[in-house]
Amino acid sequence: MTQQNFKRNCLIAATLAAFALPLVVRSATYLHILIILYLYAYMTTTWNLVGGFAGVLPLGHAVFVGIGAYTSTVLWLQYGVTPWIGMLAGGVLAGAVGFLIGKPTLKMRGAYFALSTMAFVEGIRVMVENIDMLGPFNLNGPRGLNIPPLAHGEVNFWAFQFATKEPYYYIILTMLVGVLFLTWAISRSKMGFYLKGGGEEPDAAQALGVNVARYKVMAMVLSSFLTAMAGTFLAQLTLFIYPKSVLTLDLSFELAFIALIGGRGSIAGPIIGALLLRPVTEFSRIYFSSTLPGLHLIILGVVLIVVMLFQPRGLTEPLTNFFNSIARRFDASAREERK
Amino acid sequence: MNLLEVQDVTMRFGGLIAVNDLSLNIGKGQILGLIGPNGAGKSTAFNCVAGLYNPTAGKIIFDGEDVTGQKPWDLCKKGLARTFQIVKPFASMTVLDNVTVGAFAITDRRDLARKKAMEVLELLDMADKRNALPGALTIADRKRLEIARALATDPKLLLLDEVMAGLRPTEVDDVIEIIRKLRDRGMTIFVIEHIMRAIMALSDEIVVIHFGKKICRGKPEQVAQDENVIKAYLGENYGTA
Ligand SMILES: Nc1ncnc2c1ncn2[C@@H]1O[C@H](COP(=O)(O)OP(=O)(O)OP(=O)(O)O)[C@@H](O)[C@H]1O
Numbered sequence: 001m002t003q004q005n006f007k008r009n010c011l012i013a014a015t016l017a018a019f020a021l022p023l024v025v026r027s028a029t030y031l032h033i034l035i036i037l038y039l040y041a042y043m044t045t046t047w048n049l050v051g052g053f054a055g056v057l058p059l060g061h062a063v064f065v066g067i068g069a070y071t072s073t074v075l076w077l078q079y080g081v082t083p084w085i086g087m088l089a090g091g092v093l094a095g096a097v098g099f100l101i102g103k104p105t106l107k108m109r110g111a112y113f114a115l116s117t118m119a120f121v122e123g124i125r126v127m128v129e130n131i132d133m134l135g136p137f138n139l140n141g142p143r144g145l146n147i148p149p150l151a152h153g154e155v156n157f158w159a160f161q162f163a164t165k166e167p168y169y170y171i172i173l174t175m176l177v178g179v180l181f182l183t184w185a186i187s188r189s190k191m192g193f194y195l196k197g198g199g200e201e202p203d204a205a206q207a208l209g210v211n212v213a214r215y216k217v218m219a220m221v222l223s224s225f226l227t228a229m230a231g232t233f234l235a236q237l238t239l240f241i242y243p244k245s246v247l248t249l250d251l252s253f254e255l256a257f258i259a260l261i262g263g264r265g266s267i268a269g270p271i272i273g274a275l276l277l278r279p280v281t282e283f284s285r286i287y288f289s290s291t292l293p294g295l296h297l298i299i300l301g302v303v304l305i306v307v308m309l310f311q312p313r314g315l316t317e318p319l320t321n322f323f324n325s326i327a328r329r330f331d332a333s334a335r336e337e338r339k
Numbered sequence: 340m341n342l343l344e345v346q347d348v349t350m351r352f353g354g355l356i357a358v359n360d361l362s363l364n365i366g367k368g369q370i371l372g373l374i375g376p377n378g379a380g381k382s383t384a385f386n387c388v389a390g391l392y393n394p395t396a397g398k399i400i401f402d403g404e405d406v407t408g409q410k411p412w413d414l415c416k417k418g419l420a421r422t423f424q425i426v427k428p429f430a431s432m433t434v435l436d437n438v439t440v441g442a443f444a445i446t447d448r449r450d451l452a453r454k455k456a457m458e459v460l461e462l463l464d465m466a467d468k469r470n471a472l473p474g475a476l477t478i479a480d481r482k483r484l485e486i487a488r489a490l491a492t493d494p495k496l497l498l499l500d501e502v503m504a505g506l507r508p509t510e511v512d513d514v515i516e517i518i519r520k521l522r523d524r525g526m527t528i529f530v531i532e533h534i535m536r537a538i539m540a541l542s543d544e545i546v547v548i549h550f551g552k553k554i555c556r557g558k559p560e561q562v563a564q565d566e567n568v569i570k571a572y573l574g575e576n577y578g579t580a
């Protein structure tokens with residue numbers, strides 16, 4: 001087995017194991033925890049498309065989660081449109097909003113982009129909290145939207161509602177694998193090279209033919225689109241959305257924290273980050289949500305500072321080195337065997 | 340025919356006139372040297388030509404087209420490449436990846452970009468360093484990487500801003516050799532350099548600027564004897580480099 005093959009086989013094995021997991025994990029509670037974990041890994045991966053590869057810092061990605069959740073839910077409740085189409089519609093709307101935020105701000109350097117993404121998520125949350133009707137669409141203000149659960153016999157694929165957790169598990173896992181594959185493909189393509197180069201040394205990249213701002217906007221639109229799909233999934237999973245659940249700075253920051261701690265701009269970073277940090281959030285919510293709300297952000301902040309001090313490129317780098325040393329050992333022992 | 344014409348270009352930064360009514364042209368296949376004391380406006384002139392700055396006044400004609408005010412990335416696609424005086428490598432990318440970014444200017448395909456990048460690295464004798472990170476390179480190699488990236492875009496005109504500064508004499512000779520090789524392949528080269536020995540050996544013609552103004556243009560030996568030039572500049576430097 002060569003090093004390359006070893007890595008590929010590990011990847012295939014991990015993917016197969018993830019798909020086979022529900023055969024072993026039968027408890028709905030545990031499946032739910034895994035679903036949320038994958039959902040965060042997914043959202044952080046889509047964040048990473050612009051926050052990692054393009055070298056900017058989006059701090060308001062929840063706005064796209066919210067747009068995805070609200071679009072598909074309104075379309076389902078008022079017009080009976082299947083959430084699968086709603087998912088695409090939300091994606092397109094989010095992509096347009098991502099374009100509007102990115103186009104003027106991604107040309108500038110520094111904090112303008114980060115600040116305007118924060119302003120956007122706050123602005124839209126306040127807006128949704130204060131209006132019931134947006135034109136013909138009923139957003140129901142701060143009370144949010146309930147998706148009436150279908151009876152057991154009526155649940156089906158088109159309604160995006162299921163009687164058990166397994167279908168949700170497979171849907172989000174498929175979405176995660178898909179978006180990871182997309183990230184991998186992009187990172188190897190012209191777009192990936194241009195985003196990375198433009199993020200690191202914009203002047204040099206421009207001199208080499210890269211329209212840096214344009215590629216950043218492209219990444220932003222793609223990222224917004226894919227992030228909104230997670231919003232629809234979340235809405236269908238919980239069947240209840242309200243401004244403070246999906247349109248928050250809280251969620252926006254958490255995604256950024258997970259990516260930065262895991263490893264910005266690396267493909268495995270969001271997964272490692274989500275695996276390590278989601279439990280922190282989960283536990284602090286369970287035990288301290290009434291006494292110390294927001295504690296998880298403080299913990300994440302402290303972890304971020306420590307990680308940035310010792311591993312400025314995130315935790316993925318040392319873990320990758322460790323993994324590579326194992327892969328090399330395999331390589332060496334394989335060579336021994338052949339002799 | 341001229342590949343580049345700079346016509347009455349002025350560049351102001353607030354009250355400071357960095358380039359003052361500068362005109363010059365470069366014929367196809369020529370090597371033109373640009374010299375002048377520190378702060379004379381050489382790099383600024385380059386930045387105007389390469390589209391990083393939009394000149395306050397004047398015109399830039401490249402390959403018969405008025406390209407004044409066009410963006411660096413569009414100029415690059417038209418065949419104008421440049422290096423930076425202060426090298427700007429992509430620090431987290433390997434040497435090969437750095438050069439591949441440049442090669443994507445001429446193709447959308449990864450395999451072709453890789454191939455082009457490897458060709459350039461071989462041309463510059465850097466193929467063995469392809470997997471190194473720029474931070475691990477010597478000054479000479481970092482300067483060479485800067486040239487390699489620019490070459491990967493397949494330029495007609497190459498602007499070199501002090502690519503020999505800080506190099507040892509033998510390394511300077513290597514770069515002179517490389518530049519000659521490029522010219523023999525038909526490339527036109529516009530070069531800023533403080534190392535007199537190099538600029539004298541390379542240039543078909545030399546333009547001297549002082550306080551942003553052109554004070555002399557001519558063959559290397561004419562320039563070396565020009566009174567204004569000696570007064571402004573060569574007097575204290577010629578022969579010491
Ligand atoms: N972006 C800028 N903003 C303001 N002033 C500038 C800028 N760029 C250059 N200058 C000024 O313009 C003048 C010319 O600078 P330039 O870098 O073009 O000189 P140079 O001939 O390349 O010098 P050197 O040999 O030291 O590289 C200097 O006085 C410099 O301080």
Ligand SMILES: [Mg+2]
Nearest residue numbers: 381382383424
């Ligand atoms: Mg200079």
